[in-house]
Amino acid sequence: MYDALVIGGGPAGLQAALTLGRMHRPTLLLDSGAYRNTPVDAMHNILTNDGRDPAEFRAIVRGELEEYSDVEVRDVAASTVARRDDGTFSATLADGTVVGSRTVVLATGVRDVMPDVPGFAEQWGRTVHMCPFCHGHEMSGKRVAVQDSPAAGHQVAMLSPIAASVEVVPPVTAVEMTSEGLHVESESGKVVVDGLFAHPAFEQAAPFAAQLGLELRESGCVAVNLLGQTSVPGVYAAGDLAHVADLPMPMASVLAAAYAGQLAGASVLRDMVMPAH
Ligand SMILES: Cc1cc2nc3c(=O)[nH]c(=O)nc-3n(C[C@H](O)[C@H](O)[C@H](O)COP(=O)(O)OP(=O)(O)OC[C@H]3O[C@@H](n4cnc5c(N)ncnc54)[C@H](O)[C@@H]3O)c2cc1C
Helix, strand or coil, X not given: CEEEEEECCCHHHHHHHHHHHHCCCCEEEECCCCCCCCCCCCECCCCCCCCECHHHHHHHHHHHHCCCCCEEEECCCEXXXXXXXXCCEEEXXXXXCEEEEEEXXXXXXXXXXXXXXXXXXXXXXXXXXXXXXXXXXXXXXXEEEEECCCCHHHHHHHHCCCCCEEEEECCEEEEEEXXXXXXXXXXXXXXXXXXXXXXXXEEECCCHHHHCCCCECCCCCEECCCCCECCCCCEEEXXXXXXXXXCCCCCCCHHHHHHHHHHHHHHHHHHHHCCCC
């Protein structure tokens, strides 16, 4: 029986496990190896890690976790998570193992749903981006297109001081990288740019919010309070899969996910040592 089962080995889950390990709480971290930022080889806007390869970042944290003997890391997916009658949890892993835990920290992230647009998935994270904070600076002095959406106006305003030119294009029908730049096709024709900003839909990467009957927000993300607690006692959520009521969607960044993971880890402790709260 673990004190905490942390599901997810991105920044949210890794930080939650680090926090719990430092407090000598038996913790199992599960990682299926599917990270949202897999397509990029450099992440930005992260102090001390600006420009670092996300895989290297995760490897560094894995090394840090080895210092804490109460943390066990397994590279295996969880399949199901259920709340038992006594308020503890059991999880079935993809290798058939069943584990028990007093609490669960969900840090499974979200999955970006690639549109049925030729070339889009191939260029996602290379020349097609969603976040000006993460990849805007790399467009300095370059030509940028923004796919029309409710967020397009904001993106143009954010990118205008950075890029040489920014134009809004209708929903994209094809993208292709060529020697002269990125060909972006839409109903209004073809433009040649260096980068495209677009907002594909996203969905929960794992089924545990549904399995546990957690309250969701309009965005499809798990509803958490400021302490990372979900609507089910003993279940916490951190990272891209969850957000507080004041936000329309998660603040999707490595630092925000790590912060939420630290908060969730601390909340697990808080509820264990101060159960009356
Ligand atoms: C293309 C792209 C580029 C980005 N660039 C930046 C950037 O430059 N800077 C920045 O700050 N942010 C960037 N982001 C955002 C950032 O990657 C996310 O906000 C961050 O990774 C969220 O962390 P997380 O821990 O919530 O989820 P993730 O990092 O997605 O981790 C989810 C974890 O859950 C695991 N998991 C899922 N299902 C299961 C299961 N059933 N069992 C076990 N484990 C499971 C996965 O294997 C993974 O370990 C980028 C995002 C994208 C899409």
